[in-house]
Amino acid sequence: MSENEEDLPREQSDSTKKKKKKKEKQSAKKKKKNGEKGEEEKCKEEEEEEVKEEEKNSEGVLLRGIFKVGKKSHDVLLTRTRLTWIPIIPENPTDETSVPQPGVLLLQDVYAVKVKRRRAAGQQSGGAVLGVALFCCKRRGRRLEGDTLHLHNASTEHTHIWYNTLKELITGPSTRPRYLKVFINPCSHKKDAVHIYREHVAPLFKMADVRTDITVTEKKGHALSVMKECKLDGYDGVVCVGGDGSVAELCHALVFRAQLDAGSPEKPVTAVLPLGIIPAGSTDVVSCSVHGVRDPVTAALHIVLGHLQQVDMCSFSSLGQLVHFGFSAMFGFGGQCLARAEKKRWMSSTRRREYALVKTLARLRPEDCQLSFLPAKKTNRDKDSGSVDAEVEESWTTNQGLYLSISIMSVPCLSPHTPRGLAPNTSLTNGSAALIAVGNTSRSEFIKHLKRYGSSSGQFSFSFVETHDVSAVRIRPRSLVGWPEEEESEEEGESKTSPIIQSEASAFTLNIDGELVEIANEVLIRVHPRLITLYGEEVDEAESTVSCSCI
Ligand SMILES: Nc1ncnc2c1ncn2[C@@H]1O[C@H](COP(=O)(O)OP(=O)(O)OP(=O)(O)O)[C@@H](O)[C@H]1O
Structure with missing residues (x-):
């Protein structure tokens, strides 16, 4: 029943004829120009090739x-x-309007x-x-x-x-994967990552003929150790089913593995395989930033259709040693909140988050530190040379003071709680990160600032908030602050009299992509443009499905 080109609609045949005529005209012109016979033949051959190529690429009916x-x-x-x-x-002579x-x-x-x-029911073949x-x-x-x-x-x-x-x-040749390495964290959030994968993702992979090699992780660091040693040759991509902690571990693992394979311990190397993220956590910031929603089906469809999105990443190092690769870091309020939440793992994730938020607000205290940053433009100009020279070193801006919160984000960090993101001024591939430094202020002003993240804008229009587009940041806490053990007691009154203890420890904790990471003395954060590729696309706003009523 299939028909050949003669049967194409008149409009299409006309357009083909026109194209051929145009080609003939161009050919005649060229012939005139070239003059010589040998060149004429060469020219003709070239044109025939061109016509063939054009026909091949054109919207011809197959x-x-x-x-x-x-x-x-x-x-x-x-x-x-x-x-x-x-x-x-069927043609109807009376009805002229139906098209x-x-x-x-x-x-x-x-x-x-x-x-x-x-x-028939139960019949498997034929x-x-x-x-x-x-x-x-x-x-x-x-x-x-x-x-x-x-x-x-x-x-x-x-x-x-x-x-x-x-x-x-x-x-045909495309970015669509044929074979994927899948990691599932069975302990993420509501412990339903395996179910989410089986129910929503595996059937789509099967339908699209995507083969999988699955590892259900047994403990923290399991995915990293598998990724350090496994043969990557056969895989077209890696998939993470879990929350932000699992995603952070796998992103770090992919870049770290690329560095090992390239024998480049100093310089970050672009990850070879793309990462697909099936959200199964409580916030799923990275997934939301490349999908716009927390939805396993959307995530799986981006993977099977091979939608690739390059993403900037940060390296976190201390005293010249690489500590981690990731997308975001929070020091001060964000780090203190996470530290409190982690101590209440037995609570549900929503309750845990709300508890930590309220408790940290109640004990709000600034961090005394030295904050230095390199504005984005300067480093972009120098990044091609691959070195940080004296001129760049000089362009660091340094401030010393009290900060309630310091955040560095190379992705917008969209989530259902903050649809426009924690860092709406940065994008996935702009080669820089947003530095948001919140200076010391009253609790009520700080709460006002926090509340505006949930609404459309205005969270940065406070005199105590400064934002910069940066390519590197250095944080040096002057005095490392610890909390007395009894602070975690449920009696609120106690905190009002508790003194702030100046710790003698030489380490502090940073919230890197939702995971607590211990850092010695100071941290240097550098942005590395397009260090990783994720399955997904750039989105400017996430679907907002939840609202936080605790502040
Ligand atoms: N079997 C396991 N048991 C315990 N921890 C695991 C296991 N597998 C992986 N992990 C670790 O659990 C940590 C948290 O995982 P994940 O982020 O997926 O869950 P979550 O913390 O509940 O989610 P969210 O960060 O969205 O709240 C990660 O650092 C990961 O390495």
């Missing part, structure tokens, strides 16, 4: 046939990039194609051919949802021609 879509017969056309179906409406509306499906949105067969089914994604806001287009035609031959052509078109 297949055309009749299928039933729904209950109506349709004229279906397939090109390299799209499938179009136009209802076949058939075509349906269009872009092949970039199709992740699987299957032959449909009539089968069965009469019914047509082809195309499994695709459709967008609903930032969400990607699975959808199916059924093309019905009982001819086995016809169906197989269409199936084979479609299959070839969707599995």
Whole structure:
């Protein structure tokens, strides 16, 4: 039933003719110019090549046939990039107004194609051919949802021609993965990462013929140790099913592994494999920043369709030693909150977060530290030379003082709690990070600042808040502050009289991507443009599904 080019609509044949005429004209002009016979032949050959290339790349119809879509017969056309179906409406001399509306499906949105067969209940194979089914994604806001287009035609031959052509078109050379290394953290958030994977992700991978090698992690650091040693050759990507802590471990592992493989202990090396994130945590900031929603189906569809997004990362080092790679760090309030929350692991994640927030606000105290930063422009200019010279060193800005909170973020850190992100002024690939330094102020002013993260804007319009676009930051706490053991007692009154203890310790904790990391003396944070590739896309705002009522 498929037809050849002669049967194409008149409009299309006309356009092809026009193109050929134009080519002939160009050819004549060139011939005149070149003059010599040998060159004429060469020119002709070149032009023929050009015409062939143009025809190959053009929206030429590869297949055309009749299928039933729904209950109506349709004229279906397939090109390299799209499938179009136009209802076949019998001519009606009295009705001049009805113009058939075509349906269009872009092949970039199709992740699987299957032959449909009539089968009895329990029948595993065989069965009469019914047509082809195309499994695709459709967008609903930032969400990607699975959808199916059924093309019905009982001819086995016809169906197989269409199936084979479609299959070839969707599995040709592309960024779509064929084999993935999957890590699942069974302890994330509500301990349902395995269920989320089995229920929402595995069926999509199976449908898209993506093979997987799964590791269910047994403890913290398990994914890192597997990634340090496993053979990466066969994999097209790595997938993390878990919360921000698991994501941080795998991002660090991917860059660290690239560094090991390149034998470059000093300089960060771009991760070889992309990372897919299936959100199964309580906040899922990184996942939200590349998907716009916390939704395992959206995440899985970005993976099977091979949507790749390069992302800037930071290296965190202390006294010349690399400590971690990550996307964000919080010192002061953000670090204190996490430290309190981690001590109450037995609470549900929402309660734990609210408890830590309220308690840390009640005991709000500034950190006395030296904060230095390198504005983004300067380092971008010098980054090609790969060295930090004296001129750059001189351009560091240094402030000493009391800070309630210091945050450095190389990604916007979107989440359902902060739809525009904790750092709305940075993007995934701008090669710099946002430095948000909140100086000492009253509790009520600080709460006002925090509350504005949840609304649309204004969180930085306070005299005590400064923001900078940076490529490096150094934090040196002057006095390292510790908390007395009894501070964690539930009696609020106690805290008012508790003195701030000046600790003699030479280490402090930083909240790096939701994980507490111990740092000796000082931390140097450097931004590395496009160090990792994640499955997803740039989004400017996350879907807001929750609101925090505790402050
Ligand atoms: N089997 C395991 N048991 C305990 N911890 C694990 C296990 N597997 C991985 N981990 C570690 O658990 C830490 C937290 O994981 P994850 O972030 O996925 O969960 P979460 O903390 O509940 O989520 P969120 O950060 O969104 O609140 C990570 O550092 C990870 O390395």
